Amino acid sequence: MKPFVHVRPDSAADAIDAVAADPDAVFLAGGTNLVDHLKLGVATPGTLVDLRGLTSTAVEDLPDGGLRIGAGVRNSDLAGDPRVRRDYPGLAMALLAGASGQLRNQATTGGNLLQRTRCAYFQDVTTPCNKRVPGQGCAARDGWTRYHAILGAAQDAAGLRHCVATHPSDMAVPMVAFDAVVQLAGPDGDRAVPLGEFHRLPGDDPSRDTVLRQGELVTAVDLPPLPVAARSTYRKVRDRASYAFALVSVAAAVAVEDGTITDARVAFGGVAHRPWRATRAEEVLRGAPATEDTYRAAADAELADATPLDTEVGGNAFKVPLLRGTLTTTLRRLAEERP
Amino acid sequence: MTTTDLVPARAMGTPRRRTEGPAKVTGTARYAAEYAVARPLHLHPILATVPRGRVTAIHTTAAEALDGVVAVLTTRDAEALADTADREFAVLQDDEIGFRGQYVAAVLADTSETARHGADLVRVTYDEDPFRARLDPDSGELYAPDSVNPAFATDSVIGDVSSALRDAPVTVDATYRTAMTHNNPMEPHASIVVWEPAGTGGRFTIFDSTQGVSATRRNVATVFGLDPGDVDVISPHVGGGFGSKGNMHANVVLACLAARRVPGRPVTYALTRQQMFSLVGYRTPTVQHVRLGASPDGRLTGLVHDVVEQTSRIKEFAEQTATYSRSVYAAPHRRTTHRLDPLDVPVPSWMRAPGECPGSFAAEVAMDELATACGLDPVELRIRNEPDADPESGKPFSSRHLVECLRRGVERFGWSRRDPTPRARLVDGWWTGTGVAAAAYPANRAPGSGATVRFHAPAAGGEEHWDVEIAAADIGTGARTVLGQIAADALDVDVDTVEVTVGDTAVPAATVAGGSSGTTNWGTAVVDAAQRFREKFGADPSDGDEADGTTPETDAAEHYAMSAFGAHFVEVAVHADTGEIRVPRMLGVFAAGRILNPTTARSQLLGGMTMGLSMALHEDSVMDPRSGHVVNHDLANYHIASCADVGEIDVEWIDEVDPHVNPMGSKGIGEIGIVGAAAAVANAAHHATGVRVRSVPITVDAFLG
Amino acid sequence: MNADITLTVDGRERSLTVDPRTTLLDALREHLGVTSPKKGCDHGQCGSCTVLLDGRRTLICLALAVAHDGAVVVTADGLGRGDELHPVAEAFLDADAYQCGYCTPGQICSAVGVLDEAADGWPSAVTPDLAADEVVLDRHEIAERMSGNLCRCGAYAHIVDAVSAVGNGAVR
Incomplete structure (x- = not known):
């Protein structure tokens, strides 16, 4: 592990200045991913700027009826918040499906969004990875791809994919379905970025996970008021019943009136470089009858462009029928629930 | 014929809490890396990043320049070891690379952080040679080993199996696969080593995490050319092993090499979890071709079990996968074979029930397929093929209650209500079904254990007490507790007056905790010591009187086939839309001789079943054939069962006292619980879904159209 | 740059100097001789290092000691009262x-x-x-x-x- 300096500024503004001024500096929040990466040599910062006590740990009501979640709010506190449980149950379920009780006590809202892929090759500095070292190549695309993307992976001129990693967050999946907005503070002022635009697709530069600039700090995540979210859920399929990353996951919210779907929010986890808002599936669902055929059509619409990987070590073509089945069972359950 | 005189059971057979329980629940029981030693140095190794070739250069200057780095050991400057016949122990002896993840250098520093940083700074270059890292059942390099672990015949042929299969009205012919898996005890392999030179030689003190201090002493002495008496190994508490700490591995040699570089200073080396995937053994993947021939009423006429598995090119390990099929079911014509594919991979080794565990998966799923083919209940099929004597050797069984286990399970599990139709029960979106499998594991016994019994007269107002000393290992089995119970009964004293010392070469040498033989070997030595004590000192000994005993030779194995048996009953649910598989209910019924401590025995059997569940659903070391390394080399990616994966587990045993295995009437129980468990899950999954899965782990993919 | 920190471990105040890289787990095990929390994976993947950190169950292999100056740590050894087990x-x-x-x-x-x-x-x-x-x-x-x-x-x-x-x- 490379040596680094640990600093603890007095204010968020000082913290932002410290990171903005030093390209070798990074923020430290809950540490559950960063400390892991320090040990692996995946992260080699010169300075850790400790945010403890500098970001909000409050979940506040917004005037429009939405919620503002401080970046320092622990995953467990957010999952336990009565307003989240009542008005955005899919978010509480996603949080509770993530990691373990201990990790949820440590991980923060901001850190959860900024956690990096769990691609085994990304985490192993002895194998090539375009995300870790741009231009180095990708060991995953012809390797073990069980936890890798089937959607949204761009190819280079030779037809090779730059990066097939997935974003591992559970929390972000319902958040993106609910049109959450990320509040940022930076050296050049504050800005708000819709969560759906916050995480990037890999394109030709997978080293950048998000649109965040050096020194920019996530200060909060805003959830808009969203009545349909009160009937939301999160369904995660994994290789173990608990304490495992998603093979695929589905966050969904639907409103059904007289057998017709009047509103639908759908997002997928574990299948793309970012939490995947399933807009095509939503389009199919809105106005359609709440039937098996509709659910399958919604899945097929979203999966039409899926590009699963077939490799010697274990491909991920199974994720296509898996995601179809997971979306179907999730929508069926939601539609059957009485409001 | 020998019938052992059995020790009357008083403490034996009675539930008893673990002696070291309070220390374990507070965390004060000390494991290898936790000893307080003065000014320890920390070791961090550098591992080869190519699977085959040689080191061309090692750049250590940057590491050596770090403040706090005391030494960098490399293949270029490590001392020559006295004995490198075992290539696994030939650490840093030359530049040749036999597998990715092999030691090529190590940094010693005054803190763990500096050692790790130093290791990051060491640059190694290699010449790479072509290599093969993935098991290929059609490999042109397949060969028959001279024997399979530990000393079984590689092949066995009885009768004319080809004709039997050709003529059989009902046949099963299928290929089964089990994944490469890693033991992953929760305590990583770890040592603290001190080398103290004296004259031309010196002395090692090694706090180690091992299943056998005596074997570690012997191995270290051989490798370094020392008298075994000059190697002290201390290991009172071991955080699990499951075979990976049974054979010594290269990590101990590396720590010893480092310690000799810094005489007098303790060197601490605890492996990282990632390092454990290349350096401390694993279970080979297997490809097993099973063919069964039977009459329409299900009686086997022919049985073939052909196994292909891997070994490392640098050191052979041949798992005895097909031996399970040599002893469980009757069939007049039979054949078993083992072939090895030599690869440029880490050295495979023991993992809980080597042989029986993967072998029973293929054999017991094949029996389920035969039951289906014959239209028979799978329990009834097994009962119909119950042999009168060991099917290969013809020896009578010392005791065998497999049929009783099956019948008890039928009753307890509610099996008789089972509708055999597959894919017929959809409950709340989940296909549900039940399955059964048998289990068998040999009752092993080996010489080489000694024990001391010592009497302490009561001080004024106090109580008498007894020391029992034996270099056994308690890796979580409850050995310390059980040996106390055995000693108490052999001495005919109150068990609370017995104190047992294990895990230290300062006390009489003992065999490793392996092959489910610990209690047999060690308990027999303790009984022998106790009996000699009474012969010598009678009923009224004096303070300090002591007697030594050993595990006497016995010819029981010449006259009897000796095994423990069992039956697993499992309920499985598979989600109709997602293919997720869950195991809400397991029952294991075992016939394993006298159960000496029902408390710890239940835990061991339950633990074996849980590991079997884990094998069935989760465990899969993914070998990347392009690089020769296990990609998922940590506990986030290499899944072992979590608490939520385990439903109801019920463990039961048949009253059985075996008079031939040992004077306690017991058999080993450490491994029987895992044998057959994965097959029962696969069989239940078939009953639930109609999908016949012939490989483990069984994951969602198996059920997605 | 090493830092001086103070921790309350199982009711005892302990002062120590740590490398910024030192995790709370290593600080306890390697610096303070408190070996009740175990190291099973060192990456938050097994739970063996769980303690109550400022009252909550926490994996201290992923916590840097410098970031927890002043923290209150209760290990399994500190749960009971006196000789009485929890x-x-x-x-x-x-x-x-x-x-x-x-x-x-x-x-x-x-x-x-x-x-x-x-x-x-x-x-x-x-x-x-x-x-x-x-x-x-x-x-x-x-x-x-x-x-x-x-x-x-x-x-x-x-x-x-x-x-x-x-x-x-x-x-x-």
């Missing part, structure tokens, strides 16, 4: 909810955390009614909540027995 530890002995014992201190700290969290009404991934104020700690709930603590000996069924025996919110 009821959860007693329950582990009663149920034989351990074998090798290596994951056990982490399991017990985690179980204490589970009981506290349930008493606070926190739901889990298997809670049927997210909006309910009270949590019923049945076997299913306990197993889910304890899943961040791996046990290779496979003592899970007994661990659930032990946590069940202590009961729903009986221990605060």
Whole structure:
């Protein structure tokens, strides 16, 4: 592990200045991913700027009826918040499906969004990875791809994919379905970025996970008021019943009136470089009858462009029928629930 | 014929809490890396990043320049070891690379952080040679080993199996696969080593995490050319092993090499979890071709079990996968074979029930397929093929209650209500079904254990007490507790007056905790010591009187086939839309001789079943054939069962006292619980879904159209 | 640049100087000789290092010591009162909810955390009614909540027995 300096500024503004001024500096929040990466040599910062006590740990009501979640709010506190449980149950379920009780006590809202892929090759500095070292190549695309993307992976001129990693967050999946907005503070002022635009697709530069600039700090995540979210859920399929990353996951919210779907929010986890808002599936669902055929059509619409990987070590073509089945069972359950 | 005189059971057979329980629940029981030693140095190794070739250069200057780095050991400057016949122990002896993840250098520093940083700074270059890292059942390099672990015949042929299969009205012919898996005890392999030179030689003190201090002493002495008496190994508490700490591995040699570089200073080396995937053994993947021939009423006429598995090119390990099929079911014509594919991979080794565990998966799923083919209940099929004597050797069984286990399970599990139709029960979106499998594991016994019994007269107002000393290992089995119970009964004293010392070469040498033989070997030595004590000192000994005993030779194995048996009953649910598989209910019924401590025995059997569940659903070391390394080399990616994966587990045993295995009437129980468990899950999954899965782990993919 | 920090460990105030890279786990094990929390994976993947950090169950292999100056740490060794074991530890002995014992201190700290969290009404991934104020700690709930603590000996069924025996919110 490379040596680094640990600093603890007095204010968020000082913290932002410290990171903005030093390209070798990074923020430290809950540490559950960063400390892991320090040990692996995946992260080699010169300075850790400790945010403890500098970001909000409050979940506040917004005037429009939405919620503002401080970046320092622990995953467990957010999952336990009565307003989240009542008005955005899919978010509480996603949080509770993530990691373990201990990790949820440590991980923060901001850190959860900024956690990096769990691609085994990304985490192993002895194998090539375009995300870790741009231009180095990708060991995953012809390797073990069980936890890798089937959607949204761009190819280079030779037809090779730059990066097939997935974003591992559970929390972000319902958040993106609910049109959450990320509040940022930076050296050049504050800005708000819709969560759906916050995480990037890999394109030709997978080293950048998000649109965040050096020194920019996530200060909060805003959830808009969203009545349909009160009937939301999160369904995660994994290789173990608990304490495992998603093979695929589905966050969904639907409103059904007289057998017709009047509103639908759908997002997928574990299948793309970012939490995947399933807009095509939503389009199919809105106005359609709440039937098996509709659910399958919604899945097929979203999966039409899926590009699963077939490799010697274990491909991920199974994720296509898996995601179809997971979306179907999730929508069926939601539609059957009485409001 | 020998019938052992059995020790009357008083403490034996009675539930008893673990002696070291309070220390374990507070965390004060000390494991290898936790000893307080003065000014320890920390070791961090550098591992080869190519699977085959040689080191061309090692750049250590940057590491050596770090403040706090005391030494960098490399293949270029490590001392020559006295004995490198075992290539696994030939650490840093030359530049040749036999597998990715092999030691090529190590940094010693005054803190763990500096050692790790130093290791990051060491640059190694290699010449790479072509290599093969993935098991290929059609490999042109397949060969028959001279024997399979530990000393079984590689092949066995009885009768004319080809004709039997050709003529059989009902046949099963299928290929089964089990994944490469890693033991992953929760305590990583770890040592603290001190080398103290004296004259031309010196002395090692090694706090180690091992299943056998005596074997570690012997191995270290051989490798370094020392008298075994000059190697002290201390290991009172071991955080699990499951075979990976049974054979010594290269990590101990590396720590010893480092310690000799810094005489007098303790060197601490605890492996990282990632390092454990290349350096401390694993279970080979297997490809097993099973063919069964039977009459329409299900009686086997022919049985073939052909196994292909891997070994490392640098050191052979041949798992005895097909031996399970040599002893469980009757069939007049039979054949078993083992072939090895030599690869440029880490050295495979023991993992809980080597042989029986993967072998029973293929054999017991094949029996389920035969039951289906014959239209028979799978329990009834097994009962119909119950042999009168060991099917290969013809020896009578010392005791065998497999049929009783099956019948008890039928009753307890509610099996008789089972509708055999597959894919017929959809409950709340989940296909549900039940399955059964048998289990068998040999009752092993080996010489080489000694024990001391010592009497302490009561001080004024106090109580008498007894020391029992034996270099056994308690890796979580409850050995310390059980040996106390055995000693108490052999001495005919109150068990609370017995104190047992294990895990230290300062006390009489003992065999490793392996092959489910610990209690047999060690308990027999303790009984022998106790009996000699009474012969010598009678009923009224004096303070300090002591007697030594050993595990006497016995010819029981010449006259009897000796095994423990069992039956697993499992309920499985598979989600109709997602293919997720869950195991809400397991029952294991075992016939394993006298159960000496029902408390710890239940835990061991339950633990074996849980590991079997884990094998069935989760465990899969993914070998990347392009690089020769296990990609998922940590506990986030290499899944072992979590608490939520385990439903109801019920463990039961048949009253059985075996008079031939040992004077306690017991058999080993450490491994029987895992044998057959994965097959029962696969069989239940078939009953639930109609999908016949012939490989483990069984994951969602198996059920997605 | 090393830093001086102070920790309260099992009721005792301890001052030490640490490298910024030192995790709280290594600070305890390698600097203070407190070896009750175990190192099983060092990456937050096994739960063996679980302690109560400022009152909450936490994996201290992922916590840098410098970032926790002033923290209050309770390990499995500090849960009991004097010579008296904590009821959860007693329950582990009663149920034989351990074998090798290596994951056990982490399991017990985690179980204490589970009981506290349930008493606070926190739901889990298997809670049927997210909006309910009270949590019923049945076997299913306990197993889910304890899943961040791996046990290779496979003592899970007994661990659930032990946590069940202590009961729903009986221990605060």
